Amino acid sequence: MRKAYIVTVALFALAFSLASASDPAPLQDFCVALKDYSDSKSAVFVNGKFCKDPKLVKAEDFFFEGLNNAGNTDNKVGSNVTTVNVDTLPGLNTLGISLARIDFAPYGENPPHTHPLGTEILVVVEGTLFVGFVTSNTENRLFTKTLNKGDVFVFPVGLIHFQLNVGKTKAIAISGLSSQNAGVITIADAVFGSNPPINPDVLTKAFQLDKNVVEELQKEFGDHNY
Numbered sequence: 001m002r003k004a005y006i007v008t009v010a011l012f013a014l015a016f017s018l019a020s021a022s023d024p025a026p027l028q029d030f031c032v033a034l035k036d037y038s039d040s041k042s043a044v045f046v047n048g049k050f051c052k053d054p055k056l057v058k059a060e061d062f063f064f065e066g067l068n069n070a071g072n073t074d075n076k077v078g079s080n081v082t083t084v085n086v087d088t089l090p091g092l093n094t095l096g097i098s099l100a101r102i103d104f105a106p107y108g109e110n111p112p113h114t115h116p117l118g119t120e121i122l123v124v125v126e127g128t129l130f131v132g133f134v135t136s137n138t139e140n141r142l143f144t145k146t147l148n149k150g151d152v153f154v155f156p157v158g159l160i161h162f163q164l165n166v167g168k169t170k171a172i173a174i175s176g177l178s179s180q181n182a183g184v185i186t187i188a189d190a191v192f193g194s195n196p197p198i199n200p201d202v203l204t205k206a207f208q209l210d211k212n213v214v215e216e217l218q219k220e221f222g223d224h225n226y
């Protein structure tokens, strides 16, 4: 009897821990992130960031301006992500949501990357994008789609995905993310541009490449100035 009870409780605990794999739900109306931690004596620590004293919270804490401005795409990949997350909009703290604007030069790309903490829903507001994501190692299945203005696509949490502008003109997309700060791991930068560099022998074996090619890639990505 008692054993069955413990097993039931354990199963429930497991189910609930799986259900809260994304940002936890807030326990109060808001918890505006404190930017200045020297002011943290009057703060409450919840999860992630300190909350600003609610009496001191202003409309500005829930506000961000400038998403009408294009990011500068004059870089190696020809894209630029402007992120509106808890770091730039402190009122997002604990709310499990954020936003990004992605600008693409003609034929520019947002290279393969993952957001470890959030699912992304993207809408094309200008141009044409070829997008895709790859499922985990059980199949490594690739899903792709060509998106035009007004088209929407979802990139499930954690999966490697990309967006390529296949048009002759610039493109713009807006993304919603199911996290206050979904995180970004750009695959090429993380693997070939880590600091300090991963031992080339590790990457030579992993990618089945010539060591010279690995060292070339490490030179290319090492300085992060793409």
Ligand SMILES: *[C@@H]1O[C@H](CO)[C@@H](O)[C@H](O)[C@H]1NC(C)=O
Residues within 6 Å of the ligand: 070, 071, 072, 073, 074, 075, 079, 080, 081, 226
């Ligand atoms: C993105 O655009 C902003 C605003 O123009 C610029 O400050 C930033 O350096 C750009 N980032 C990249 C990676 O090009």
